[in-house]
Amino acid sequence: MKGAFQISREIFQNDIWNDPVKFRIFFYIIGNAVFSHDGIEHAGMHLQRGQFLRSLRNLQDDLSYREGRGNSLKKYPLTTIQRKLKSLVKDGQITMKRTEYGTLFTVVNYATYQSFEHYKKESVEQKRNSDGTVTEQRWNNNKNVKECSNKEKEISSSRGSENPFEFYQQNIGVLKPHVSESIGLWCDDLSDEIVIAALKITVKNNANSFSYTESILREWANSGLKTVEDIRAYEMDKKDKKQKQNQKQNKPQSIPTWKQAQEVPKPKWMDNNQTHEDFEDKELQAAKEEAAKVKALLEEKRKKRSG
Incomplete structure (x- = not known):
C-alpha cells in the first residue's frame, strides 16, 4: 500500500504510547485505513474513509516481528491481540464489526x-495543556489527560516505589524494548505483583536473565496461581x-538382615571345600600329636633327673 497519513503528536502523551503491542495494533490499523474521501471497493464491500478490513489471523501475521540472536520470527498470541483490540474499542479509538x-x-x-x-487552530503544546478539546476527548474517552500517563509511574503510585519495569532496570540491567514488551504482557496475563515476585527470584538465584524469569512465570501460570499468596504457598x-x-x-x-548373614565370616572347616567331619578328624589328630610330643619331652626330663 502506497501513500501517506497523519498522526497527532499527542499520541506521545497518551497511555497507548506505553503499551507497545496496543500501539502497534492501532498504528497499523490507522496506517492501512482507507484515505480516499470517496472510499474504495474491496472484497465485494465498499470501505469508507478511515476503515480497514482484515482477518485476525492475517493481522497476527502482519504484526509479526523478529527477535533474539537467531532473528527468529515471533507472533503475538491471538488472545493478546483480541484483548488489545477490545481495549482500543473501550477507549473510543476504533470500532469493530465482524463480516x-x-x-x-x-x-x-x-x-x-x-x-x-485541525492542526492549524492551535499548537500541540496548547492542545496538550487545555481541557475538553476534541483531540483529548478522542484519545481519552471524554476524560481529562493525566499529567502522568506513563505506565511505570502509574504502577509506582498505586503500589509504592516498586514496579516491574523499574525493578528490572535497578536489579538486572538495561530494559530493552522486547523485554519491556514481554513484561507488559505478563503483567496483563497475571499481575504486576506476580511479575515482581518472579524477578526477585531471578535476582536471588543470580540468573539475571528475563528468559529465566519467564520460565518461572510459565510454571506459575501453568499451575493456575493467581495471587502472590498462592505463589508463596506453592514455593x-x-x-x-x-x-x-x-x-x-x-x-x-541399613543393611538387610539377609545380607548381614551373608557377610558373617565362614568357619574354618568350610575352607578348602572340606566337610565338617573331615575338619573334626584333622583337629583331633593334631591334638593327639601335640600331646605325644609333650609326653615325650616330659619323659626325657624325668630320665635325666634319675641318672
Missing part, C-alpha cells in the same frame, strides 16, 4: 486526524518437598 470477509475496523475521528485545519511446598527428597537421598541405608 464474512474479516473484521471491519473503523478509526474513530479519522477525518480529524487527516485534516490540516514453600516445593521447597519442603525438595528438602525431604534431599534428606531421603542423604540418609544412610
Whole structure:
C-alpha cells in the first residue's frame, strides 16, 4: 500500500504510547485505513474513509516481528491481540464489526486526524495543556489527560516505589524494548505483583536473565496461581518437598538382615571345600600329636633327673 497519513503528536502523551503491542495494533490499523474521501471497493464491500478490513489471523501475521540472536520470527498470541483490540474499542479509538470477509475496523475521528485545519487552530503544546478539546476527548474517552500517563509511574503510585519495569532496570540491567514488551504482557496475563515476585527470584538465584524469569512465570501460570499468596504457598511446598527428597537421598541405608548373614565370616572347616567331619578328624589328630610330643619331652626330663 502506497501513500501517506497523519498522526497527532499527542499520541506521545497518551497511555497507548506505553503499551507497545496496543500501539502497534492501532498504528497499523490507522496506517492501512482507507484515505480516499470517496472510499474504495474491496472484497465485494465498499470501505469508507478511515476503515480497514482484515482477518485476525492475517493481522497476527502482519504484526509479526523478529527477535533474539537467531532473528527468529515471533507472533503475538491471538488472545493478546483480541484483548488489545477490545481495549482500543473501550477507549473510543476504533470500532469493530465482524463480516464474512474479516473484521471491519473503523478509526474513530479519522477525518480529524487527516485534516490540516485541525492542526492549524492551535499548537500541540496548547492542545496538550487545555481541557475538553476534541483531540483529548478522542484519545481519552471524554476524560481529562493525566499529567502522568506513563505506565511505570502509574504502577509506582498505586503500589509504592516498586514496579516491574523499574525493578528490572535497578536489579538486572538495561530494559530493552522486547523485554519491556514481554513484561507488559505478563503483567496483563497475571499481575504486576506476580511479575515482581518472579524477578526477585531471578535476582536471588543470580540468573539475571528475563528468559529465566519467564520460565518461572510459565510454571506459575501453568499451575493456575493467581495471587502472590498462592505463589508463596506453592514455593514453600516445593521447597519442603525438595528438602525431604534431599534428606531421603542423604540418609544412610541399613543393611538387610539377609545380607548381614551373608557377610558373617565362614568357619574354618568350610575352607578348602572340606566337610565338617573331615575338619573334626584333622583337629583331633593334631591334638593327639601335640600331646605325644609333650609326653615325650616330659619323659626325657624325668630320665635325666634319675641318672
